[in-house]
Amino acid sequence: MRLRASWFGQSRVVSLRGRMSEAKVSSAKARSAPPQVSVWRRFVNHLMTGVAVLTVLIVLVPLVAIFGYLLYKGFGSINWAFLTQTPKPVGEPGGGMANAIVGSMFILAIGSLIGVPLGIGAGIYLSEYGRNRFGDAIRFISDVLNGVPSIVIGIVAYGVVVLRQKHFSALAGGFALAIMMIPTIARTTEQMLLLVPQAIREAAYGLGIPRWRATLSITLRTATSGVITGVMLAFARVAGETAPLLFTAFGNQFWNLRLDQPTAALPLQIFTYAISPFDEWHRQAWAGALVLIVLIVGAVAAVRIAVSRGTLAGAR
């Protein structure tokens, strides 16, 4: 029996002499080849299995190394002062990143306040009114925006907010993060709303509920946990962003909770400390990284719990 096989244009003839009756057809888990398979083919089979296992091990090494180092160095460096004090001048030991932790949350809050309502609104439009060409265009643009490098978003926020305000500010940082959140949230919200059965909408209309009220109180309500999942994923994604904050929020050594002033952010502080030549600052960079990853993994874990409870729990 002969089988023509081509892989990337190359054509070759593979002869397969195994007896059909003995081949395991039931699943992809056929462990042993039929007895008449040549030694060479059996060798290649085992070799490629070994190669696949090897790639998994190679990929797991940096993963384990990154997490291991993060936990080891992070827990070794974190202390109460780190969480409660502002940075000390260069050369003085101690101090912490309290202002950066609060600053990060401040900027993220601004970004979410702008980005979440707009994103959810755009998602509602796409799923409830957007079954047309205009909707398709918005979908395509959202996907393109999702792929814009974050540093480019930073340039845009610089041009739109910083140049007009004449200085770096928390608002500019929040604006940049909001731009990154909107397309992601719009697409996930749309997908979650589309999961809501049409019959539920029709039942609402049948009761005489106006369309806007049905959308908000019935459709959106039914998909709540799915929509929240999307929002949290977008949040987790922008929470670790550094590049768009470099020339918008800019960083600050002191407390700031004013919209129009430069503000410290955790990722920015980690970056500054990591490329500095001081051991004390390196130590704090690891502690900051641990705090950041705990925040993000916490958000993702919350999402996992929400998902495991069922994205459409209300619809059942």
Next chain:
Amino acid sequence: MDTGFRLAMLACALAVLGILGLIVYELITRSALSWHAFGPKFFFGSDWNPVEDQYGALPFVYGTIVSSILALLIAIPLSVGVAVFITEMCPKWLKGPLSFFTELLAAIPSVIYGLWAIFVLVPLLRTDVEPALAKTLGWTGLFSGAPYGIGMLAAGTILAIMIIPIISSITREVLSVVPQNQREGVLALGATRWEMIRIGVLRNARAGIVGGIILGLGRALGETMAVTMVIGNRPEIAKSLFAPGYTMASVLANEFSEATGDLYLSALIEIGLAPWLAFSPTNSAKQPETFICRR
């Protein structure tokens, strides 16, 4: 009221359009000065000299492309291997944890990758990997010169670690939608498991894997922080991968907030415009099923 609600939602959708308009408008108007001063020569000149207001972006273009290609060369075989293992060979109990862990890699912020690269990867490259490469492959000219650790090789390696989760998760999705009867058909002809994977699975998933690779490339080209922290930030074109380089994203990160003079700023924004125009087509890779070619 209904019309009002509809218009409000329409306004939100228009915000998405507005963002795109804003990005295009900002980048094009603010880079116009540099475009008028240098024209297309901007991307072919290799002299980057802010003091004399001379700007050529070639070293950055070169650094971006070389570091991304290096990352792909490392990442493609590894991610396809992982995806094949998870979908075709893995015992069931290992499947969930393995995919969860590779996805976890994607959740780490790039600044933490950079931090790890500076303190773990770079010293490792400097003391062990680079001397060994120089000894065995030094004759190619790609691995010569002083092993600083920091440089193109470090940037390519950390980029590879960052894009492996992207490529492997998309490849995994694509492999899992290859119809089961394709596998059964090849097995029924007496193929071994590897032959089944090669003929029945990988061939059908070719286009989808390429889609995943393009998405990974998009991420590598636009990645800023981790690369900035380890590539060495020197605007020079060197043959050796040990030498420091510079990428388009990292020159923005380093010089944008300190740029004095309108032409300097405008040149930097033009560097920001170029990659964005180049990457935007990489985003059609959304639905893995669309890549399965059926005969």
